Amino acid sequence: MIKLGLAGIGKIARDQHLPALAASEDFELAATASRNGRVDGVDGYASIAELVAARPDVAAISLCTPPEGRFEQAMAAIAAGRHVMLEKPPAATVSEAGALAQAARAAGVTLFATWHSREAAEVDAARDWLADRRIDAVCIRWMEDIRQWHPGQDWILAPGGFGVFDPGINALSIATRILPDPLTVLSATMDVPANRACPIAASVIFRTGGAPVDAKFDFLQTGEQTWHIEVETDAGLLRLTEGGGRLELPGQPALDGANMEYPRLYRAFADLIRRGDSDVDLRPIQLVADAFLVADRRITEAFEF
Numbered sequence: 313m314i315k316l317g318l319a320g321i322g323k324i325a326r327d328q329h330l331p332a333l334a335a336s337e338d339f340e341l342a343a344t345a346s347r348n349g350r351v352d353g354v355d356g357y358a359s360i361a362e363l364v365a366a367r368p369d370v371a372a373i374s375l376c377t378p379p380e381g382r383f384e385q386a387m388a389a390i391a392a393g394r395h396v397m398l399e400k401p402p403a404a405t406v407s408e409a410g411a412l413a414q415a416a417r418a419a420g421v422t423l424f425a426t427w428h429s430r431e432a433a434e435v436d437a438a439r440d441w442l443a444d445r446r447i448d449a450v451c452i453r454w455m456e457d458i459r460q461w462h463p464g465q466d467w468i469l470a471p472g473g474f475g476v477f478d479p480g481i482n483a484l485s486i487a488t489r490i491l492p493d494p495l496t497v498l499s500a501t502m503d504v505p506a507n508r509a510c511p512i513a514a515s516v517i518f519r520t521g522g523a524p525v526d527a528k529f530d531f532l533q534t535g536e537q538t539w540h541i542e543v544e545t546d547a548g549l550l551r552l553t554e555g556g557g558r559l560e561l562p563g564q565p566a567l568d569g570a571n572m573e574y575p576r577l578y579r580a581f582a583d584l585i586r587r588g589d590s591d592v593d594l595r596p597i598q599l600v601a602d603a604f605l606v607a608d609r610r611i612t613e614a615f616e617f
């Protein structure tokens with residue numbers, strides 16, 4: 313068992329990381345690093361710096377803090393010779409994420425920039441089905457209610473918080489996994505509330521091969537919540553819905569396997585550590601950064617939770 317420290321005890325740490333770690337055959341939760349959050353029965357430290365100083369036995373650190381500030385935390389862990397797993401997005405900027413990868417290589421430790429949505433049940437099946445198909449058009453709709461899924465998380469709309477791209481980057485992590493050709497950004501519009509720094513809604517046109525990709529991201533979606541990708545191909549329509557959890561293919565019954573995203577991430581992290589390898593794919597965050605570069609911004613009504 314690899315002793316692991318979990319940093320940033322908030323929503324995703326409690327909802328997903330703690331249950332996955334409790335069931336893990338690879339990791340033992342040995343310590344936490346969080347300013348306020350604690351886990352019963354586990355040694356708690358206020359920061360990663362304090363944790364690594366006090367606990368040489370903790371070989372790996374998993375970061376669940378917001379992206380802004382994550383660079384310094386991850387660097388502290390890497391500098392102390394610990395393997396590091398990052399929640400998505402891997403850092404607040406592409407250059408920070410690249411620098412972390414370089415530092416991990418130099419230190420001889422594993423860096424795993426996770427994309428949990430890629431581990432959704434039907435993503436691999438979608439990728440396999442699309443591998444030989446001609447892609448004619450792609451439609452991405454990632455629309456959820458920020459008040460339901462991120463209650464009170466002001467950091468999401470603050471500088472470095474990604475706004476609606478905090479969930480939206482999950483769609484891009486799936487798209488870059490399942491589409492055979494690279495995606496590029498053509499244009500974007502972003503709606504930024506008058507009292508916030510980051511977009512609460514966005515439309516982006518990408519291209520993949522010769523095909524257009526029409527993506528809409530919305531944080532103000534009430535009623536039905538939508539996380540789906542549709543791909544029109546020469547063999548008919550692929551529909552990947554429920555964040556990658558359900559797959560509809562032409563003429564076949566729908567597939568919807570069990571949600572094992574976080575157990576799969578921790579298994580992959582353990583495999584990387586054992587192989588002495590890293591996995592840092594920056595394409596999803598690069599696409600978000602490119603969308604910010606070309607975006608036409610509109611100031612919209614102030615937003616309060």
Ligand code: NAP
Binds near residue numbers: 319323
């Ligand atoms: P969260 O509920 O706000 O938890 C993050 C925790 O990080 C906080 O509880 C806080 O704990 C700590 N923290 C350290 N510096 C902070 C700062 N400057 N501002 C706010 N908190 C800070 O956020 P979350 O939803 O768990 O998201 C964390 C990361 O997981 C994000 O990168 C997000 O994209 C990713 N993620 C979230 C979800 C989801 O459904 N929520 C799903 C998948 C991935 P202390 O106060 O104890 O330090």
